Amino acid sequence: MSTLSLPQSSYIRDNSRTFTDWLKSWLLTVDHKRIAILYLLSINFFFLLGGLAATLVRVELITPQGDLMSSDVYNRAFTLHGVIMVFFFLIPSIPAVLGNFLVPLMLGARDLAFPRLNLLSWYLYMIGGLFALIAAVFGGVDTGWTFYTPFSSTYSNSNVVMTITGAFIMGFSSILTGLNFIVTIHKMRAPGLTWFRLPLFIWANYATSIIQILATPVLGIALLLVVVERLWGVGIYDPALGGDPLLFQHLFWFYSHPAVYIMILPAMGVISELISTFSRKRIFGYEFIAFSSIAIAILGFLVWGHHMFVSSQSVYAGLVFSFITMLVAIPSAIKVFNWTATLYKGSISYRTPMLYALGFIGLFVIGGLTGIFLGVTAVDLHVTDTYFVVAHFHYVMVGGTIMAYLGGIHFWWPKMTGRMYNETWGSIAALIIFVGFNMTFFPQFILGYLGMPRRYHVYPPEFQILHVMSTAGASILAIGFIVPLIYLGISLRKGAIAGDNPWGATGLEWKTSSPPPTFNFDKTPIVTEEAYAYPPEAAERDAAAWRPGSPL
């Protein structure tokens, strides 16, 4: 199966002579795979920064007194964490890295429809990030990642304008990615690749892209109006001038609730790929998974008010929002059931990506179910703005998106680099992350339930034990994130040569060499079968062929 050396020519190798040539060949590239690598590096850098801010927050919370930093600095720390993690890590993560790399490969295309827009989107991302960083260096922001008015527009005297500009610019980067995917998926599929032969990762990214182009501009204008209000002292959200601060919340959540699906839908797409591959089985209920992505994208636009239950929104609106929130849970549940059904009687191999996938299912179920609690107004009244909410969204965002992101990176690592990572260390890291994650965030459910409010750095002493537990878990989690950095880095030089298809997976991306050539395929592939066409007996054959230490 595996050849002994990397292919002669690939998108990574080039024949630039000097360092500047080489640098240019990367910074001015229009190759979607290279742009994916640029994104990979920059997004992970921001993840590291967000992680540092989180460390500050967690360390402060070890003691009930606010002894490490003032409440003002604390506000800036958690805002930095939130802004970076949401806008500069979670939203771009899977689409911009894995999506960019894989969408054309999975479609059998030579590139995305608009390669130059793709490069532009990376530059916009970097410029947006630069703004956010400059704002942070010059003192940061204290509004929380939600920028609620009138605090952000009238009262806060931190670098609101700078940060908002960063988020605004990054929004355009996100729009361009979405736009590119939509057109590519519509117009560039290989011959024979009909909609119902597409990998579910493509369906998920398509649904995500729709959200990106429909929702992001609304956030853009909402933030722009905050900037206008701050710069010119006019009052569009200022109640003293007749404005309505709640209008901001409406516009903000019109984006930001769908934005949570920008984070989770691509993750679900990754999980569908992983579950099917490592169970050696056709995915159960392909059409249901595909359509549930679209259903989530659409229904996700109708529920934003569940973030505003206690912010003087009308109770009747709250009622309706609460009801529709229950409906969104249905397509999410459909997916979970289908993944579970796929596992049933599959030949499951517990390789690293699969460990992440299984972790995802468990954690997402907890996160999703607590979301339902929060969607019930009567319950939300008590736990809103407590650590219960914090735990909920970390279960879906870290337990969901980051697990899938890491699982995906491991799964497609051989395709991206041509080399295998160390499987033992991979499994160890996955387990460390799973344990560390639960230890960090499960206590937060209890804390919130007991009444610990979010965004406070001083708390009653009886909460200390749970907070210490959470910080301890966070340290374990941090180790879990650092270990892959090391062994993945080592694998670049020392890793075994992967060959075209180390996992024996279906899908066009595995039909080309690893790493792929610049134009992906020497010959335009023609697709004649459905996705995940594992033969019915594949699972049994696998089981029979298994020997201790055998790769699958």
Place this chain on the structure above:
Amino acid sequence: MATITHEEAHAHTHGPELQHQFETPEQQKEAATLGMWAFLVTEIMLFGGIFMAYIAYRWAFPEAWEESAALLNTPLATVNTVVLLVSSLTVALAVNAAEEGRKRRLITMLVLTIVLGVTFLVIKGYEYSEKFAHCAGAKDPISWITGSDLHESHECLVPGRGFMFPDEHGSTSGGHGAAKTATQSGHQLFFLLYFSATGLHAIHMIIGLGVMTTILVMALRDRFSPTYFTPVEIGGLYWHLIDIIWVFLFPLFYLV
């Protein structure tokens, strides 16, 4: 699995404008059109946020809206509407000319479009400067620049600290950071939305003019043919969208 080789797929002849990622010119063209429409969707949603604010505040302050709209310059805006609608026609004709490969016509139409666009902006600029002139205590922009005829103003419709809405009784209300009742600040909101919406629209006009100029240069350099005129087409789409936004801004602000 059957395959088609790269060379085979590219065996047929095509112009240099076919980019490497596409198989055929039609595919490239359809991709461009769909992409432009996806982008227009985002533009519509961008303005949607301002329209949302407009609807909410108009619903909240109906009288303020009526009184404020009366102070905008409807005749000028009507002229501007005509200007934009004509420019939409010239753009449509430009696309048509490109489709039929008539270069002269295409260039004429593009130039006309640019001239009309600039006219629109000049008129808009005059309208704005009228408002600013009033704040500075001048009767109109001319006397503001020449510095003649300055007096203590009784009207300033530019939102901000100096905002002052003229009362029916000749006195003034609002402004100077004094506590205002909600009704009075409704006027401020109207003008704030007026400036934000038309300002954002004007920015789009400027971008549109840039696009049209680029296309004009491309046309002059013979870049287009009846088989390849995608830039004209999608540039035209953008221009029409700007026009549509104005079609709504005009009645909402000037005719309420």
Place this chain on the structure above:
Amino acid sequence: MAEQHAHAHAHHHGEKHTHISRGTYYRVFAALMVLMVLTVAAWWVEKNLLEIPGWLAVTIAMSIAIAKTVLIVLYFMHVKISSRMTQVYAAGAFVWLIILFVITMGDYVARGWPPQAGPLP
């Protein structure tokens, strides 16, 4: 080579690359001008001649604006002869605007904002 691109055309049935004639553009433009005159006339009448209730005036103005938009989108922007997908996206934008407006205004109306109704002056 045409067969291999069948996929790209899967959504719109047959090649309907009928193009729009110049005559149509002129007619559409004439219709736009008429509509423009109508909307200004309606405003003038309402201002100078007779009292029209506010909601009716807004309905008239908005209907005319929507009519203009439909004309521009269908003819000037070629949506009438575009692929099905383009049509869906064009329509989708407006549907999503309506979602934003209707749900948000639903809250405002049910809440009874503005603050005059509340304890504040």
